[in-house]
Amino acid sequence: SYYGTPWHADATYLETPYQVSVLRSVIAPELGGDTAFSSAISTYESLPQDIKDKIDILTAIHRPTGKAYGMIEDKAELDDYLAEYSGTEHPVVITHPFNGRKILYVNEGFTKEIVGLPETESKELLTYLTRQFYRPENIARFKWKPGSLAIWDNRSVQHYGVADYGNVPRQLVRIVGAGDRPGR
Numbered sequence: 001s002y003y004g005t006p007w008h009a010d011a012t013y014l015e016t017p018y019q020v021s022v023l024r025s026v027i028a029p030e031l032g033g034d035t036a037f038s039s040a041i042s043t044y045e046s047l048p049q050d051i052k053d054k055i056d057i058l059t060a061i062h063r064p065t066g067k068a069y070g071m072i073e074d075k076a077e078l079d080d081y082l083a084e085y086s087g088t089e090h091p092v093v094i095t096h097p098f099n100g101r102k103i104l105y106v107n108e109g110f111t112k113e114i115v116g117l118p119e120t121e122s123k124e125l126l127t128y129l130t131r132q133f134y135r136p137e138n139i140a141r142f143k144w145k146p147g148s149l150a151i152w153d154n155r156s157v158q159h160y161g162v163a164d165y166g167n168v169p170r171q172l173v174r175i176v177g178a179g180d181r182p183g184r
Helices: 040-045 049-055 065-071 075-084 119-134
Strands: 020-027 035-039 059-062 088-091 093-095 102-104 111-114 139-142 149-153 157-161 171-177
Touching: 035 040, 035 149, 040 102, 040 119, 049 119, 065 075, 088 093, 111 119, 149 157
Parallel strands: none
Antiparallel strands: 020 149, 020 171, 035 139, 035 157, 059 088, 059 111, 093 102
């Protein structure tokens, strides 16, 4: 189980990440345990033009390494998982298939490197891009109550589980809908 998360869209390390994510609250703390959501469309649109010009043609590698190390204790199982999900390449900027708007498609949870850039430059650019999701004008915060339901477009919205509820019980059930391969 998770206690808080980095900003992420679900399973971007898959060739065909989920199109939609649904969370339903079973147990919610009185205080804390919210989920913050950030728009990858408004995040992209707020970038300076020179950054957009640079990233529109780039691709990045997504891997579930942080998630795997946090959830899988057995070494052999961990090695098998990391071998199975060794990295998937997606455009840094994708186009929404329904509304045609551009989406910044990198996240702290799973995007590990930008293809073709030196390691230091890749890391600096990824840090800059993923930090844009922290901007308050791109964020909505959702307060869970037992029975609450949140549904979002996993392509264009990232989320972050806020770890501010101590050891109070919190249980959410997730359902996802199949998606297609993200494209420019």
